[in-house]
Amino acid sequence: MSDIITITAPVNIAVIKYWGKRDEELILPLNDSVSATLDTNVMCAKTSVCARPDINENEIWLNKIKESFNNKRLQNCLNEIKRIARVQKSVDEEFLSWNVRIYSENNFPTAAGLASSAAGYACLVTALAILYKIKTDISTLARLGSGSACRSVYGGFVRWHAGVKPDGSDSIASQIANSLHWPDMRVIILVVADTKKHTSSSKGMQCSVATSELLQYRVLHSVPKRVDDICTAIQKRDFAKFAEITMKDSNQFHAVCLDTYPPCVYMRDISHSIVEVIHRYNEICGEVKVAYTFDAGPNACLYLLEKDVPEIISLIKQVFPTSNPEFIKGLSTQESQDRDFLNQFPIKPFEKDLLKYLIYTKVGDGLQEITDGSHLLDINGQPVG
Amino acid sequence: MSDIITITAPVNIAVIKYWGKRDEELILPLNDSVSATLDTNVMCAKTSVCARPDINENEIWLNKIKESFNNKRLQNCLNEIKRIARVQKSVDEEFLSWNVRIYSENNFPTAAGLASSAAGYACLVTALAILYKIKTDISTLARLGSGSACRSVYGGFVRWHAGVKPDGSDSIASQIANSLHWPDMRVIILVVADTKKHTSSSKGMQCSVATSELLQYRVLHSVPKRVDDICTAIQKRDFAKFAEITMKDSNQFHAVCLDTYPPCVYMRDISHSIVEVIHRYNEICGEVKVAYTFDAGPNACLYLLEKDVPEIISLIKQVFPTSNPEFIKGLSTQESQDRDFLNQFPIKPFEKDLLKYLIYTKVGDGLQEITDGSHLLDINGQPVG
Structure with a gap:
């Protein structure tokens, strides 16, 4: 079985809005957008992942409720990360054959309509990228889950470049200024x-x-x-x-x-x-x-x-x-x-x-790996609490 | 003293909206608009006007309440009609020197926000044009009072042409089809x-x-x-x-x-x-x-x-x-x-x-002159009732 990887990721609020895709499959936007990343101490998503030989299928919990893994965007993210891992040979084939367990929660009400999917997908892809030891642009992976999730990768003020390439390789987020730039x-x-x-x-x-x-x-x-x-x-x-x-x-x-x-x-x-x-x-x-x-x-x-x-x-x-x-x-x-x-x-x-x-x-920092052991999955891969 | 002239005019509801002027003074629109004229039996404005040597100033009543005549659009309408009357010599100078009395009412609540000014100005300018015996495009005069009033001049379906001339002479309304064209x-x-x-x-x-x-x-x-x-x-x-x-x-x-x-x-x-x-x-x-x-x-x-x-x-x-x-x-x-x-x-x-x-x-007909004597002003020029 793998280590447990745990990530927290922030919510971001756009000031130039993303509205309209040029590619529905790759989630490529029609226009650049700009957002500020909010302090994870107040609002964040937290996700733990692990891969294990002893689980029969991929499983995911969102806010304590087990959800279906049969979700196209979720599968797209996992498949793309595994594909990169194969190309980069970052883990062996046996590891790649194991199923994953994902546990994610927000410290704020999702029902409030506060763009929780951006924080959630930013967490998820980062945790999986670390799990599979791949080296890639995390914002591109996050975008595959939920377009605006790519902006939650960085802290401060962030620009998501629409890009022009059909494969979306230039549709990435970049930091305009960090969270200390405009402290008030x-x-x-x-x-x-x-x-x-x-x-x-x-x-x-x-x-x-x-x-x-x-x-x-x-x-x-x-x-x-x-x-x-x-x-x-x-x-x-x-x-x-x-x-x-x-x-x-x-x-x-x-x-x-x-x-x-x-x-x-x-x-x-x-x-x-x-x-x-x-x-x-x-x-x-x-x-x-x-x-x-x-x-x-x-x-x-x-x-x-x-x-x-x-x-x-x-x-x-x-x-x-x-x-x-x-x-x-x-x-x-x-x-x-x-x-x-x-x-x-x-x-x-x-x-x-x-x-x-x-x-x-x-305004706060981008996503972070949690290294103090406060995971949402225990060493048996079971949800904590 | 003059005869009393009484007009009823319909409300019109735009299906292509008028929004934005290219000339604030002449009330020239940025774009053509299209409306249907509504049946005056259900909703209409009714206006009586007369000119008399024995009144000291121009006076206007709207829905039984005396209003100030010091209203730029109202004055613009009256001045333009008198100017044309002078040019056309349609009435003599003595008649032009008399003051006017205007009484206008709607048969529907104005507070309901139902474009009452269009019907009101269509009535007003038509009554005054007949009073001063001028020959001109009525829709152009109505436009000076309230842009969309020009569309209340005709029945059925009406187009207000934005026009391109700076003097607004081509910014007129015309009928697309009369009220019998689409009877249901x-x-x-x-x-x-x-x-x-x-x-x-x-x-x-x-x-x-x-x-x-x-x-x-x-x-x-x-x-x-x-x-x-x-x-x-x-x-x-x-x-x-x-x-x-x-x-x-x-x-x-x-x-x-x-x-x-x-x-x-x-x-x-x-x-x-x-x-x-x-x-x-x-x-x-x-x-x-x-x-x-x-x-x-x-x-x-x-x-x-x-x-x-x-x-x-x-x-x-x-x-x-x-x-x-x-x-x-x-x-x-x-x-x-x-x-x-x-x-x-x-x-x-x-x-x-x-x-x-x-x-x-x-959908109904355009404005009409009332010839059955049911005026809103009596022969002494006093408001009826």
Whole structure:
């Protein structure tokens, strides 16, 4: 039997969105995308893998529940890693014949729609690459599991290059700046109370590629300039520019979803109310202090600087009142003492509990191997606990 | 004193949307638009005007309330009509020196956000053109009041040509087909319960022109082809094609609004729920039987054929239950007897009273002069009643 390999990987939140594939099989995107990687101390996926001669089939557990291994993307990842191992002769044929056991969990609710598959696949392929001792670009492997997973390989700010080659060998992620580059950048995720089923992003983007007339314009004209501009803004730590591009790109991504036929609608009334609050706040401040961005779901992700966190958290709690005593999760923070500012804010409180909770976090490092022995599988290859 | 002139004018609902001006002053649009004119028996504006030597200033009443005449668009309309009257010498200088009194009302709630200004301005300029005995293109005058008002001049299906001339002389409306051409075309307006203030369409489109990268693509590429295609669909009475283009153009218009910075959001959760119900209904039917379209507000306008009205009204009442005993307004209709179909519809009822009421109407004629003496001003120029 093999050693147990355990990896933690971060969630990433795109500021230039990935929407639309040029190759469905290889998961090659139509456009470059850019994201920030979030602190694994607050949100992460953790995966343990092992290979053993004494198990009859490949097995996987996600968040304590055994799932079917008969999942095309999962199989693609494992097959590609084994293929490389054969080419590189990094392990022997006997080892390659053994089945694997995979145990993965998130330290945050998957139901919240917080891009858990990116962190999960980044963990999985890294653990397997180490297990099979292969040398390759991990981001390329992660991409085969879930496109945006390739961006969870690195910390800080990351760019996923669409690439142009048909085999996808140039569709890789690279780091724009590490997690120490912009130390006061903070992220607040607003998890909304919403039970509506949304179209999966995989199906949604397929439908956009097939039907949206505006998508091509976005891919060819809007995104290339935005990617250049936001990379520059990140290098220069120009928050106002970074924030404006982030908001515009989120809006345009959802515009393309709406231009899809039938339309894909991910934002809800509550999401648009958050947008309105942020624009009004920036307007009152006379400068852009907070940016919103929305993935393929109704939750908002806010980017802001550490100095503005207390005021924004107080404002959010005022405008979206909560009955949840544990409303604020993640890093510890204070609330604002400036009652005058809050009292004069022109948007009246909405009804209670439109938000379930918020997660306060920051930009963090990429994936890491866990070497302290805290594996999710025991030495018999059984799930721990 | 002059005779009293009274006009009724219809509401029109665009199927190819007008969004964005190439000239703010002359109200010249960036793209052609297409609409159907709705039956004035169900919804109309009615306006009486007179000119008198014995009134000290121009006066206007809208829906029984006296409003300020100090309104740029209103003044533009009156000034332009008087200018033409001078050029054409259609009335004498003394008549031109008299002040006017205008009384206008709608037979439907203006608060419902049902494009009442189009009907109102179409009435107003027509009444004034008759008052001052001028000969000119009425649609051009109406356009000066409210862009889409030019389409309310004609009945049936109407195209507003964007034109290319800087003076706007070729930016006129023309009839594609009259109200008898497609006699079974019906319209259902779903008025949603919503109190949110939305950005005015005038401000919204100005902001889109200034900030939306996708608007130019829409104007240059999407709309020209759609206008051609929908004119052909109207000529051929091809409902499925007409409906598909209508839905796609509504979605794209709202996509452009969302791509605006800050975004303009007119549709609400309830609007998107209506969209979902219509797509699911068409899917189950195996053909496109109903189209939705949304203007700069949350209300839905459905286009469908008369034969499908009972089923759709029953479906709407089932999915969006109401406690309003007078839920159905407008033309009389029956409800569907096919309980099996309704019972099997896969979308469960939403909470009660998300819709206030629906208006059932049809395509109708353009504006008309009222000659039976039922004016809104009496012979002393005083508001009636």
